[in-house]
Amino acid sequence: MIETWKRDYTQAVIDLWNKEAVKDGYKELTEESFTSIFQSNPYFDPENTFVLVESGQLQGFACGCTGDDLPLGGVAGYITCIVLAESYQTDDYFTKLLEALENRFRQLSKKQSDVLFFNPMMLPWYIPDTPRHEHNNAPGVPVDSALYDVLLRQGYIERAREYAMYLNLSDFRVPESSRLKEDKAAEDGYHVELFDPTKHHGIEEMLKGFDNPLWQKEIGESTRKGVPVVIAAYQGKVVGFAGPVIRQENGRGYFAGIGVHPDHEGHGLGSILFYKLCEAFKNMGTDYMSLYTGSTNPAIRIYEKAGFQTVKQFSVMRKEL
Known part of the structure; x- marks a missing residue:
C-alpha cells in the first residue's frame, strides 16, 4: 500500500535508509x-512524499x-530519492513509488520529472576509498544504482553525466x-585575489553573464556578507570568480563553482582562479576538496591538472509527463 507522509514513519525511514541507501554511498541519517534534509526543508511537502507499507512494515x-x-x-x-528494502527492489515496487511521484507532479501541472542538481534537498554521500570524506550533495542519480536502471526502463532520458x-x-x-x-595575465591588466569591496x-x-541562478544567489550573498571569494579583476571590475572559500566542519573545502565572464576569456583566468582557490583552502587547513562537473565541461582539464580524480558518476535525467 502506498501512503503519503506522516511523521510517525520517521524512524522507520531512517532505519531503511541506513540499511539500504548507504549501499549506494549515501551518508547515514540521524x-x-x-x-534538516527533509522535514524542515522549505520545499518539503507531505503530498510529495510517499511510503510503501506491507503487513504493517x-x-x-x-x-x-x-x-x-x-x-x-x-x-x-x-525526484529526490526512492529507497526500497532489499527484498522489494523490483521493477514493480520501484515503479509504484515512481508513479506516485509522477502523478503528484501532474496534479500540480508539472510537465516533466527531473533528477537534477537544482534539487534543493541535498543528499550527502561518502567519497569512495577515503576516511569517510563526504560531499554535500548528489547532483543526480548514481549510475551504478538500481534506481538508475529503473529510470531508464521507465522512459527517463539521460541528459548529462556529472x-x-x-x-x-x-x-x-x-x-x-x-x-x-x-604573470602574463597581470601584464594584460588582470589580477586574481580575494574580493575586497x-x-x-x-x-x-559579472554573475549575470552566467546562466546559473545558484551562482548568482550564492556568490552574490557571499561577497555581501564578507565571506571570502577568489576573484579576477580587470581595472577593479570583477570579471571572474572561484569559491566561496569556506572550510566546512568535516574538513571539506566547500566549492560552489568557477566562472569567467565571456568577454574576458582567453587569458587563462579560469585555471589561475581555481589554483588560487585550492591554495587558499590548503593555507586555512582544509583537508580535502570535492566537486562535480559535467563530463563535457572543459574545466575538467583544470581540475585534473590540480590532481583531482573522478570518484563517482551521476546521471541527470528527465521524463516528459
Whole structure:
C-alpha cells in the first residue's frame, strides 16, 4: 500500500535508509539530519512524499519536491530519492513509488520529472576509498544504482553525466605553468585575489553573464556578507570568480563553482582562479576538496591538472509527463 507522509514513519525511514541507501554511498541519517534534509526543508511537502507499507512494515520511501521559484520550477518536479528494502527492489515496487511521484507532479501541472542538481534537498554521500570524506550533495542519480536502471526502463532520458571529483589537499601544489600564466595575465591588466569591496566592483554584472541562478544567489550573498571569494579583476571590475572559500566542519573545502565572464576569456583566468582557490583552502587547513562537473565541461582539464580524480558518476535525467 502506498501512503503519503506522516511523521510517525520517521524512524522507520531512517532505519531503511541506513540499511539500504548507504549501499549506494549515501551518508547515514540521524533524526536530526533527516529533519534538516527533509522535514524542515522549505520545499518539503507531505503530498510529495510517499511510503510503501506491507503487513504493517515500512518497505519503501520516495520523496520529491516542487516549487515555482526553483530553477525550472514552473514546469518541473524533482525526484529526490526512492529507497526500497532489499527484498522489494523490483521493477514493480520501484515503479509504484515512481508513479506516485509522477502523478503528484501532474496534479500540480508539472510537465516533466527531473533528477537534477537544482534539487534543493541535498543528499550527502561518502567519497569512495577515503576516511569517510563526504560531499554535500548528489547532483543526480548514481549510475551504478538500481534506481538508475529503473529510470531508464521507465522512459527517463539521460541528459548529462556529472563527474564527482576529489582531491586530498595535502597533495596539492600550484603548477609552475599557472604561476607563469598569472604573470602574463597581470601584464594584460588582470589580477586574481580575494574580493575586497573597497577595491573591486561589478560582482552582480559579472554573475549575470552566467546562466546559473545558484551562482548568482550564492556568490552574490557571499561577497555581501564578507565571506571570502577568489576573484579576477580587470581595472577593479570583477570579471571572474572561484569559491566561496569556506572550510566546512568535516574538513571539506566547500566549492560552489568557477566562472569567467565571456568577454574576458582567453587569458587563462579560469585555471589561475581555481589554483588560487585550492591554495587558499590548503593555507586555512582544509583537508580535502570535492566537486562535480559535467563530463563535457572543459574545466575538467583544470581540475585534473590540480590532481583531482573522478570518484563517482551521476546521471541527470528527465521524463516528459
